[in-house]
Amino acid sequence: MKILIVGAGATGGAFGARLLQAGRDVTFLVRKRRAEVLRSEGLRFRDPEGEHQHHVNAITAVDGTYDLVVVAVKAPALPAIIEQIRPAVHEKTLILPLLNGMRHIDQLAAAYPGQAIGGIVKIVGTIDGSGAVVQKTSMSAMTIGALDGRELPADVQGVFDVPGVSLAVVDDVLARLWEKWAFIASAGVVTCLFRGEVGDIIAAGGEALVLQAIAEAESVAAAAGHPVAEESHAQGVELLTAPGSPFTSSLYRDLQHGDPQEAEHILGDLAARAAAYGVPTPLLDATVVQLRTHERARVRQLQPSGL
Numbered sequence: 557m558k559i560l561i562v563g564a565g566a567t568g569g570a571f572g573a574r575l576l577q578a579g580r581d582v583t584f585l586v587r588k589r590r591a592e593v594l595r596s597e598g599l600r601f602r603d604p605e606g607e608h609q610h611h612v613n614a615i616t617a618v619d620g621t622y623d624l625v626v627v628a629v630k631a632p633a634l635p636a637i638i639e640q641i642r643p644a645v646h647e648k649t650l651i652l653p654l655l656n657g658m659r660h661i662d663q664l665a666a667a668y669p670g671q672a673i674g675g676i677v678k679i680v681g682t683i684d685g686s687g688a689v690v691q692k693t694s695m696s697a698m699t700i701g702a703l704d705g706r707e708l709p710a711d712v713q714g715v716f717d718v719p720g721v722s723l724a725v726v727d728d729v730l731a732r733l734w735e736k737w738a739f740i741a742s743a744g745v746v747t748c749l750f751r752g753e754v755g756d757i758i759a760a761g762g763e764a765l766v767l768q769a770i771a772e773a774e775s776v777a778a779a780a781g782h783p784v785a786e787e788s789h790a791q792g793v794e795l796l797t798a799p800g801s802p803f804t805s806s807l808y809r810d811l812q813h814g815d816p817q818e819a820e821h822i823l824g825d826l827a828a829r830a831a832a833y834g835v836p837t838p839l840l841d842a843t844v845v846q847l848r849t850h851e852r853a854r855v856r857q858l859q860p861s862g863l
Contacts, residue, residue: 557711560585560622560644562637564594564614566681567654568628569689570696571721573601576610578718583613583622585641591616593687600688603696603720607688618643624715626675627653627660631821634660638667645671650712652700656818657737659825661703673708674729675700676736697722701729734782738773739792740805741826741840744819745769746796747808749843754801765839766796772837776826779833811850819847 557580561572564584575582576599584594594614601608622644629637634655645651651668652675653660664672678697684690698716702708705727716723726732746769750757757766770792774784784792795803810817827844830837 557581557624557715558622559583559624559626559715560618560641561626561628562586562641563628563633564590564599564612564689565628566683566689567677567679568626569599569601569683570603570679570681570691571626571628571654571677571698571716572612573599573608573610573689574696574718574720575715576612577608577720580715580718583615583619585615585618585644588616590614597687600686601691602684602688603691604694620644621646621649623649624712625649625651627651627655627664629655631655631657631660631818634663638663650709655821656740657821657825658733659821661733665703670704672703673700673712674703674733676729676732696720697724699724699726699729699732701726701732703730731782731785734777734780735784735788737822737826738770738777738784739788740807741773741822742766742770742792743796743803743805744807744823745773745839745843747803747805748811748819748847749839751808752804754796754803755799758797758799758801763797767793769839770796772830772835772840773826775835776830776833776837779835780829807847811847814854817847817851819844819851823847 559580559582561568561582562585564586572582591614594612599610599612618641625641625644627637645668649671651664651672653664654675654677676699678695680692682690698721708725713725746757746766750762777784807819823844827837827840
C-alpha cells in the first residue's frame, strides 16, 4: 500500500517514523524548507527509548496516486491541502485526517465524497530546535474507523498495526471524535480565557467556571447526537480541575508562542454549531471573541506601518 503523509511535524513525523520502522511504503508531502531538511538529514525521531534516523522520500508536489493519504497538518493549512492532494487521490484512495474538531471532516467529505475516514491520535510530541521529531512520553495511540459505520478494509486496518503504536479500530469513530473535540474545546476555553495553567486557575478559585466550560462543550456534543460518555467526562473533569497541575492546552501554547492557531477550527466552529442548535455557551463565546481580537491585533502588528 502506497501511503502519502501530508506534513512531517510532531504528529505526521512520529507516526510516519513508526511506519518506516515497520517497512511501510511512505512518502512525505511537505513544504520546501522541511523537504530540504528531510532529504539532507533524513527523518530523525526520538522517543523515551532512543533515537532513530530514517531515509525518507520527501516531495513538495504530488508525484502520483496513493492508496492512503494521511493529513497531519494544522487546520489553517487544510483548504490548500485539499486542493494540493487531488493528483494523489484515485477512486479507491482513502483519506485519514489527524486533526482536531469536526470541520475538517465536513470539508474533506465535500471535496472527496465517501473517501474520508475518521482518525484520532494521542501523542505528546514536538519538533526540537534541530528539526528532530520528539515523542516526549511512551503514549502513542491511534483510533480509526469508517465514518459511515462500515468496516475498514483489512489492508487499511493493518497499516498502523506496527510496533510503537497502540491501535484501535472502532465502529463509532464519530462519537470518539466528538468526545475529543468536547475535551480540547473545554481545555482551550479554560486556559485561553484565564490565560494560565490548570493548577493556577483552580488555585485562583476557577473550578466552578472550569466545570461550566466542560458542561457547555458537552452540551453541544449532546445536541449533535453524540453525548460524551461518563468515563470520558470524568477523565476531562479530573484533568482540568487537578490542583497544582501544569496542564495547558495546545491552543494556549500556540497563543503564547505566536504559532498558527486552530481557534476557529476548534472553538469558532463549536460556537457556530452551538448557536445553530440553540445551546447557550457564554464562556465559549467569550473565548472566541478574545482569540479573534488577539488575532486581529497580531495581524495588524505584522503589517508595515505607513510613512
